[in-house]
Amino acid sequence: MSEHFDVAVLGMGPGGEVAAGRLLAAGKNVAVIERELIGGECAYWACIPSKTVLRPAEARTEVHKAAGVSGAEVDWASTREYRDYMIRDLDDSAQAEGYTAQGATVIRGEARLTGPGRIQVGDREITAEHIIIATGSEAVIPPIEGIEEITAWTNRETYTTHDLPRRAVIIGGSAVGVETATFLARFGVQVTLIHRGDRLLGREDPRVGELVHDYLTEAGVDIRLGASAAKAHRNGADSMVILEDGSEVAADVVIFGTGRAPRTQGLGLEAAGARLGEHGEVLIDEHARAADNLWAIGDVTAVMPFTHVAKYQGRIAADAILGRPRPAGYEGIPRVVFADPEIAAAGLTTEQAQQRGIRAIATELDLAQAIARPWTYEQDPRGHLGLLADAERAVLIGAWAVGPQAGEWIHHASLAIRAQLPLEILRDQIAQFPTYHEAYQAALEQLEV
Numbered sequence: 001m002s003e004h005f006d007v008a009v010l011g012m013g014p015g016g017e018v019a020a021g022r023l024l025a026a027g028k029n030v031a032v033i034e035r036e037l038i039g040g041e042c043a044y045w046a047c048i049p050s051k052t053v054l055r056p057a058e059a060r061t062e063v064h065k066a067a068g069v070s071g072a073e074v075d076w077a078s079t080r081e082y083r084d085y086m087i088r089d090l091d092d093s094a095q096a097e098g099y100t101a102q103g104a105t106v107i108r109g110e111a112r113l114t115g116p117g118r119i120q121v122g123d124r125e126i127t128a129e130h131i132i133i134a135t136g137s138e139a140v141i142p143p144i145e146g147i148e149e150i151t152a153w154t155n156r157e158t159y160t161t162h163d164l165p166r167r168a169v170i171i172g173g174s175a176v177g178v179e180t181a182t183f184l185a186r187f188g189v190q191v192t193l194i195h196r197g198d199r200l201l202g203r204e205d206p207r208v209g210e211l212v213h214d215y216l217t218e219a220g221v222d223i224r225l226g227a228s229a230a231k232a233h234r235n236g237a238d239s240m241v242i243l244e245d246g247s248e249v250a251a252d253v254v255i256f257g258t259g260r261a262p263r264t265q266g267l268g269l270e271a272a273g274a275r276l277g278e279h280g281e282v283l284i285d286e287h288a289r290a291a292d293n294l295w296a297i298g299d300v301t302a303v304m305p306f307t308h309v310a311k312y313q314g315r316i317a318a319d320a321i322l323g324r325p326r327p328a329g330y331e332g333i334p335r336v337v338f339a340d341p342e343i344a345a346a347g348l349t350t351e352q353a354q355q356r357g358i359r360a361i362a363t364e365l366d367l368a369q370a371i372a373r374p375w376t377y378e379q380d381p382r383g384h385l386g387l388l389a390d391a392e393r394a395v396l397i398g399a400w401a402v403g404p405q406a407g408e409w410i411h412h413a414s415l416a417i418r419a420q421l422p423l424e425i426l427r428d429q430i431a432q433f434p435t436y437h438e439a440y441q442a443a444l445e446q447l448e449v
């Protein structure tokens with residue numbers, strides 16, 4: 001006998017949680033299905049533990065740079081204790097109870113679609129009017145000869161580790177690589193960062209990569225650009241990585257930040273009418289619809305693999321199911337890498353604007369030369385802001401920022417880009433003195449549009 005629901009949410013990471021919460025609040029009969037932990041990758045192995053362990057390092061820098069305070073040092077044992085509290089000691093029983101209390105049926109196990117509206121979990125057969133796929137993504141480890149001999153970590157081992165390694169090789173110079181290098185270097189680990197691109201954070205404007213390179217080098221990270229791991233082997237206690245140029249690096253662990261793949265394998269999505277893209281992602285329309293009464297949200301769609309996007313798509317899909325559809329818009333969504341200082345961006349890069357045939361004008365501001373806040377905040381102040389405008393339409397189309405709290409003040413640009421606010425209106429804004437926000441005024445004034 002099968003059990004029937006209005007909606008079955010398959011995967012309870014941040015995307016699934018938001019969709020389920022909205023549907024339950026609207027009185028729907030919802031089944032939530034999770035094979036590991038309710039909260040998903042983000043809550044236990046990604047965003048939450050990484051931001052928790054990066055914070056002491058950031059606070060230490062703040063104390064070192066602020067005039068008139070001294071004495072701050074990081075402490076791994078107490079950082080780890082707070083991290084374990086933040087990841088609930090990998091226990092989601094309170095979450096399961098919470099969903100049950102809201103009226104959901106919580107089903108544990110690996111789900112598979114067996115046809116439109118039909119799901120199998122172990123020996124349970126479930127039918128649902130609507131199914132939401134929110135199964136996320138998993139770390140990709142490139143094929144490297146000899147990898148089975150070495151101690152290889154992904155984000156999972158890195159952000160749940162009890163002990164810190166003495167030496168780490170990190171492969172991949174994008175968000176995971178840069179954040180992990182920042183965290184480990186600030187806790188005294190000797191870090192070598194191997195990146196095959198010619199600059200870090202290669203999807204952002206080149207200036208961002210340059211600035212990050214300088215800050216990481218200053219933090220003691222040995223950065224190897226244009227390098228790729230060709231082979232690996234064990235030498236006693238050491239994990240050895242051999243680069244394509246023949247050079248070798250020894251470490252206690254090798255950490256992979258080499259991208260993620262949508263979790264769609266074996267899910268039976270085609271049986272339910274979904275189409276998959278070339279990287280195995282579920283293809284969706286502007287309402288997060290994958291097929292009739294089948295929806296997909298979050299990393300499994302590969303639209304923008306961020307928690308805030310998974311949550312946004314959760315709202316979009318739930319609203320469509322509840323009969324109040326609104327199209328998703330992906331312009332101007334913030335992208336923050338929580339390094340020290342923070343790196344933030346929103347909208348297009350100069351290269352992307354060129355590819356779209358937009359006549360774009362860019363400007364860059366060194367905050368210390370333009371505004372007061374960096375000086376009241378720290379000695380030897382840090383901070384840059386880049387803006388990109390469409391010269392024809394006189395609106396902001398892109399922004400990047402590297403500096404303290406950049407992940408907070410990038411939202412001004414995000415709103416301006418999403419709402420397509422005319423530069424004239426932006427120039428008439430008044431930011432509190434002295435804040436980092438004032439940088440927008442100064443940058444907009446020097447923007448020649």
Ligand SMILES: Cc1cc2nc3c(=O)[nH]c(=O)nc-3n(C[C@H](O)[C@H](O)[C@H](O)COP(=O)(O)OP(=O)(O)OC[C@H]3O[C@@H](n4cnc5c(N)ncnc54)[C@H](O)[C@@H]3O)c2cc1C
Binds near residue numbers: 016041043110
């Ligand atoms: C190290 C790291 C740090 C990150 N930091 C940030 C950050 O600071 N900010 C940010 O916005 N993003 C961050 N991200 C990205 C963020 O983790 C993801 O974008 C986010 O987790 C996606 O949410 P999701 O709901 O799509 O999937 P997930 O969080 O991956 O959750 C999917 C859930 O589905 C379950 N599942 C999968 N298959 C099945 C099945 N067949 N049956 C039942 N259940 C299933 C899984 O067990 C999992 O619980 C980070 C990523 C990494 C790796």
Ligand SMILES: NC(=O)c1ccc[n+]([C@@H]2O[C@H](COP(=O)([O-])OP(=O)(O)OC[C@H]3O[C@@H](n4cnc5c(N)ncnc54)[C@H](O)[C@@H]3O)[C@@H](O)[C@H]2O)c1
Binds near residue numbers: 179
């Ligand atoms: N703060 C945040 O929002 C945050 C933090 C961490 C991760 N994330 C998200 O998690 C996802 C995964 O991040 P990521 O950094 O692992 O992936 P990514 O796909 O962004 O970058 C992977 C990098 O690894 C490099 N690479 C791949 N294979 C390599 C090899 N063999 N040798 C050397 N370099 C190699 C690639 O060139 C690329 O630069 C991303 O989508 C990211 O947005 C977000």
